Amino acid sequence: MPKVRIGIDMMGGDYAPSEAVKGLALYLNDDTIETLIYCIGSETEMVPLLQSHGIQYDERIEIVHAPEIIGYNEHPTKALREKQKSSIAIGFHLLSTGKIDAFVSAGNTGAMLVGAMYSIKTVDGVLRPTIPTLVPKLNGNTGLLLDVGMNADCKPEHLNQFAILGSQYAESVLDIENPRVGLLNVGEEAEKGNLLCQATYPLLKENKQINFIGNIEGRDLFKDKADVVVCDGFTGNIVLKMAESIYEIAAHRHLEDDEYLHRFHYENYGGTPILGIAKPVIIGHGISNDKAFKNMLIQAMQMAESDFCGKVKTDFA
């Protein structure tokens, strides 16, 4: 298998480029890693930092100079069009032309979404790309919840597709065999829920591509009842942010060292992949620290090495 090539936007995130550099150093600490990392950003800013963190210009590193930066408050479409030499624009250019196999950034989220949708494009047959979040289970396992915000209003066929995309991610990236799919709902019985859930349930039940096990209630999210839970992006975003606040609560109560509660810290998950587009793209939190960057790189590597996007193309063929 040829070496996987990952592009990382060194200028994205509130603490760029230093946390990106530190995260890259953590990632490269693992000598068994065989990826080639394209560091995209301002050469004059990156190079001294890379050197000071002991990152060698060896066979695992390429430098790609990007003299421009897209700021947090810039209009995504306008910025991408006007700043062709920004780290995000160059990253998407490298990805769309096949120079790299995955792209990660903690920069302007809107620009990342626009770039993903317009320069990478949706897999044929996918109605709506979606973003998932990982869910820490009390028994130590990890599940997936989607959509968590890309699609505030959904139709039943969207949720049905999220189930396929989430199952593929769980299988390819999380190594979960025949992942159990649940529908986030207000009760266990098939006829429960709002109109969306009532119409989605039969679609999931009839879908032979997934292993549907029924409804999952809010109280069951952290139990290991289902591996993949689907919902509309409005509900999912509320749940995601509530889950993130569990770590904040823990920290406020000085309980953040609890092994389980610590798993709600965003840094453990790195970033959010966009599922349903043709190549791996991972978007990080603006506040990403070194550990978050390291985990984004690992996630990108796993998505590329498992050929997640290729498998999605087959699923929707």
Place this chain on the structure above:
Amino acid sequence: MPKVRIGIDMMGGDYAPSEAVKGLALYLNDDTIETLIYCIGSETEMVPLLQSHGIQYDERIEIVHAPEIIGYNEHPTKALREKQKSSIAIGFHLLSTGKIDAFVSAGNTGAMLVGAMYSIKTVDGVLRPTIPTLVPKLNGNTGLLLDVGMNADCKPEHLNQFAILGSQYAESVLDIENPRVGLLNVGEEAEKGNLLCQATYPLLKENKQINFIGNIEGRDLFKDKADVVVCDGFTGNIVLKMAESIYEIAAHRHLEDDEYLHRFHYENYGGTPILGIAKPVIIGHGISNDKAFKNMLIQAMQMAESDFCGKVKTDFA
């Protein structure tokens, strides 16, 4: 002020009548309480228990014999019609005829809802009665979230009314002056959200009966940004059950003694009032223990003494 009279279904809940009796004993421990409690249930089962818990037949207790019980699995409408001598049917009869001022039960939830809607009725002008949940804030305060499950699909005018009902409850029962109202949403900006939120935001903003402060994200629910947060009953129910699971997580991690995390234990809130109907009705968890029963009685007392329902009638007049 004449003594408030509260009816309690002694036969409701998984541990009836013993937890109801113990809860009543806890409630009566407070000598300053001046309510008159109507104990509705099987006389032969209740009386020895009341005596063994030292509950005197004094000016604070009345016994109302109810020879029948509506079970958990019974069809609500059918059971209410056929079992006129059940504790729930008698409770609603006493309430609708003005013999008592409030009714609490941890029995068959469906029968409680049907009784509330058909024998007590909705306040004129209220489109949809709603059930709220109390939300423990990190700073020690308590807020309200509604609807949490009675109305899975909502229209903007429903959420606008929930804001009025929730504000009145926060003011009358929780003693919060000029309560701040938030709309549960996926972002802070006015134009954010699903179609429901986008259409609800301007209604809330123009509503002069409430103190609308804008959108509230999932991460802000436990912060003290708003006193009353409104959402559709689907989203609210997912949030409620997730919040309840925070206590379960705490218990699983042996952190349930944490002062804040313990506030997520359902027993602290007693039961759920139905807002928008003409008289105070409180529905308890099937698993209600003594502390939950005590808190349900306190809640009923506060709703009746503050004339919450009378104020709602004025709000919607």
